[in-house]
Amino acid sequence: MPITLKPLTLENLADYERLTQHGDEGQACYCSFWHSKWASMDHYHQVQKDEPERLRESVVQKVRSGFHVGVIAYRPEERPAGPEGRGASLTIQVPCAWVSVGPLTDFFWTWRRVAQVGEAARSIAGIVCFTLAPEYRGRNFQLEVLAALKEYGRAREWSAIEGYPFADEAIATHGDKLKWAGLSNGFERAGFERVGDHWLSHPDYKRSIYSLNLK
Numbered sequence: 001m002p003i004t005l006k007p008l009t010l011e012n013l014a015d016y017e018r019l020t021q022h023g024d025e026g027q028a029c030y031c032s033f034w035h036s037k038w039a040s041m042d043h044y045h046q047v048q049k050d051e052p053e054r055l056r057e058s059v060v061q062k063v064r065s066g067f068h069v070g071v072i073a074y075r076p077e078e079r080p081a082g083p084e085g086r087g088a089s090l091t092i093q094v095p096c097a098w099v100s101v102g103p104l105t106d107f108f109w110t111w112r113r114v115a116q117v118g119e120a121a122r123s124i125a126g127i128v129c130f131t132l133a134p135e136y137r138g139r140n141f142q143l144e145v146l147a148a149l150k151e152y153g154r155a156r157e158w159s160a161i162e163g164y165p166f167a168d169e170a171i172a173t174h175g176d177k178l179k180w181a182g183l184s185n186g187f188e189r190a191g192f193e194r195v196g197d198h199w200l201s202h203p204d205y206k207r208s209i210y211s212l213n214l215k
Contacts (some may be wrong), residue, residue, distance in 0.1 A: 003144060004093065005071040005152045006096065008063055015072050015095035017133055022132070028052035031070070031100050032059050034128045062123040068102030071152065071177070072128075073145050075136075090169040096136045097145050100129035101161070113162075113209075125157040130163075130182035142186035150190075153214050160213050163187045164198050167206035 008016050020031045029048055032055035047054055062069050074093040094139040104110045104121040107128055114121040127149075132141055146163075153161050165187060166178040187210040188194075198207035 002076075003096070003148050004074045004076075005099075005145075005148050006072055006074065008059075008069045010060070010063060012040055012072055012095075013060070016059075016070075016098060019072065019095060023199060028055065030056045031098065031129050031131070032056070034100060034107045035069075037108055041150070062106075067106040068125075068156075069106070070098060070100040070102065071149070073097035073099065073148065093141065096133045096141060097141065098129070098131045099127060099145060099149065100131075101125050101127045101149065103158070104162075120159065123155055123157065125153055125156075125158045125161045127161065127163045127182060129180055133181060139185070142182055143189050146186065146190035146192075150212065153206035158212055158214055160215075161192075162212075163192055163210045164204065164207055165210065170205050170207070178205075181207070184210070 003082050006012060017030070021028045030052070033044060035058050059069060072095050075096045076091050077094045078089045079087055100107075102125055103124045104114050104117070104124050105128065109128060110121075110126050113126065117124060130142065130145075149161060163182050165182045165184045166174075170186060171178045171183075184194075190209035190212070192212045194208050195211045196209050198209055201207045
């Protein structure tokens with residue numbers, strides 16, 4: 001059954017929290033890293049450990065200010081309506097993925113990419129995080145979400161969408177912790193084309209910029 005993408009609002013914060021509340025070592029992250037300047041990764045992780053509500057509030061404030069913070073993917077699923085699975089079934093919308101995506105100008109973390117593309121950054125959307133609920137991982141679900149994101153982006157008059165996955169060899173070396181950016185194969189199968197190295201690509205952590213023209 002087709003999925004539905006809904007932008008993060010104050011009304012669906014609970015679904016967003018369920019998808020983002022577990023970061024490194026089980027600490028809450030709320031996918032907040034992209035919205036602020038941090039002195040270092042150690043600084044960010046200290047705040048993540050000691051003041052997780054501060055991270056949540058930074059995202060809430062972005063939503064209240066009208067920034068496009070991201071989308072939640074919902075999938076319709078049949079669930080028993082009666083006790084012990086008896087009776088007619090109900091179709092409910094299950095939050096299955098969180099994608100931190102929006103115009104490049106809506107994220108602090110993408111400022112170097114903004115400098116590269118100039119005025120076009122206002123209409124180019126960047127995917128800075130791609131998080132699937134555990135039960136949807138390993139099922140090629142990235143492709144389904146990206147297909148829905150194409151139509152979502154066109155409706156919002158985005159000119160292009162970019163993704164920034166790590167190279168397969170980097171994931172093989174450093175593990176699944178790098179999959180939060182999405183997988184190169186998933187972007188390629190969805191029609192994205194590699195246009196260059198990511199601005200923070202490193203020999204030990206190679207990354208690429210994948211782009212899909214929506215016009």
